Amino acid sequence: MSAVLRAQGLGKRYKQRWALQNCDLDIPAGRVVGLVGLVGPNGAGKSTLLNLASGMLTPTAGTIEVCGGRPAEGVEQLAKVGFVAQDTPVYAALSVADHLDLGKRLNPAWDDAVARDRIRHLGLNSRQKAGKLSGGQRAQLALTLGIAKRPELLILDEPVAALDPLARREFMQDLMEAVAEHELSVVLSSHLVSDVERTCDYVIVLVDSRCRWPATSTTWSPATTGSPDRAGTRRRCRPVSTSSPPATPTGRPPSWCAPTRRSTIRPGPSARSVWKTSSWPT
Amino acid sequence: MIEFHLNSRCGLSPYQQLVQQVRHALRLGLLDEGDRLPTVKDVAKQMAVNPNTVLKAYRELEHDGLVAARPGVGTFVTRTLADGTLAAHGPLRKDLQRWLTKARLAGLDDESIEALFMNTFRDAAGEDVA
CATH class of the missing domain: 1.10.10.10 (Winged helix-like DNA-binding domain superfamily/Winged helix DNA-binding domain)
Structure with a gap:
């Protein structure tokens, strides 16, 4: 399976300060990936990484490849990637219908039926100006544009940060439905582990502008990145535990600590050590 | 469903x-x-x-x-896990409901009820083993 996002030695420097350093990533297609910054909500490098992936920024060091091409290189490449920046920006003076019209004219693969269905389903008045929408509605409109564009990869920068818990859940429900329906890959960032816990296949943790991968990169070899199967699952990211799993009479770890594809996340003071490659018995 | x-x-x-x-x-x-x-x-x-x-x-x-x-x-x-005890489930469920009502009347909250049940369950299981 091809990689939807691949980075090698990726780095970005703003004047003297490195916002992102030595980032190596290899994310297979068809997955939902969470990007979590563990040092406060800001300054971990999440937005920088997403802006590099969408082509809004160019790297200072290393390379990044998205859906097999350089970010934002040419029309075809732009059509492959949907990007919803932080605070889900929309044009305040344009109506909901205007946004759909704009999307239709600007995107070659635009799926008008999906866009109109979603707007109807959300109960949005298509003549309403986007500036008058609530935060949750604005986020949903931005997500609609991102989904109807029918990209291979949808990048969402802090999509639910400004939403209340109910709107947050509705947003995630709709996102998961779109993932199931259109088989798109998603990279979304959040500073809340609970946002990504249930929705993501993989989690990338950024600490102090560096990637902390929950498992060694060898778990991302092509043999293990096919469709989710039992054997592959066991070789992928293992749940990271601070202690060894208790043994059972059969000598194997009990079922509750069987390796899952999505690693267990334990935020807190011990987070750094938790994210090192686990010493899980093989 | x-x-x-x-x-x-x-x-x-x-x-x-x-x-x-x-x-x-x-x-x-x-x-x-x-x-x-x-x-x-x-x-x-x-x-x-x-x-x-x-x-x-x-x-x-x-x-x-x-x-x-x-x-x-x-x-x-393709396969059910229900066994011959299915007929007994109804009366047992009623007993449990009655017991739950009693527990609530006595002022137990969800966590207390769960703790009491699990503790008793484990104790009973331990006796069986012994």
Whole structure:
């Protein structure tokens, strides 16, 4: 399976300060990936990484490849990637219908039926100006544009940060439905582990502008990145535990600590050590 | 059709909770052979979970020989886990309901009830072993 996002030695420097350093990533297609910054909500490098992936920024060091091409290189490449920046920006003076019209004219693969269905389903008045929408509605409109564009990869920068818990859940429900329906890959960032816990296949943790991968990169070899199967699952990211799993009479770890594809996340003071490659018995 | 629910405090991962809930429904006769499980897309939307999580749960159930996926149609129950005790479930459930009412009247909250039940359950299981 091809990689939807691949980075090698990726780095970005703003004047003297490195916002992102030595980032190596290899994310297979068809997955939902969470990007979590563990040092406060800001300054971990999440937005920088997403802006590099969408082509809004160019790297200072290393390379990044998205859906097999350089970010934002040419029309075809732009059509492959949907990007919803932080605070889900929309044009305040344009109506909901205007946004759909704009999307239709600007995107070659635009799926008008999906866009109109979603707007109807959300109960949005298509003549309403986007500036008058609530935060949750604005986020949903931005997500609609991102989904109807029918990209291979949808990048969402802090999509639910400004939403209340109910709107947050509705947003995630709709996102998961779109993932199931259109088989798109998603990279979304959040500073809340609970946002990504249930929705993501993989989690990338950024600490102090560096990637902390929950498992060694060898778990991302092509043999293990096919469709989710039992054997592959066991070789992928293992749940990271601070202690060894208790043994059972059969000598194997009990079922509750069987390796899952999505690693267990334990935020807190011990987070750094938790994210090192686990010493899980093989 | 089974309705799933997820509890973030129970210590089980979401996919394990889905597996457990299907197994329980099979044991209690709420799901029977030939019943269809909700589609991956529907569960993903309803629970706001990753579709791969649902897929993984269904695959585990398939591996256990409890369900079978028919491409394009859905996932169907192929084996029930209900046994001869099913007839006794009704009266036992009534007893439990009565006991729960009593516990509530005595002022126990959810956590106390759960603690009391699990503790007694373990004690009884321990006696059996001894």
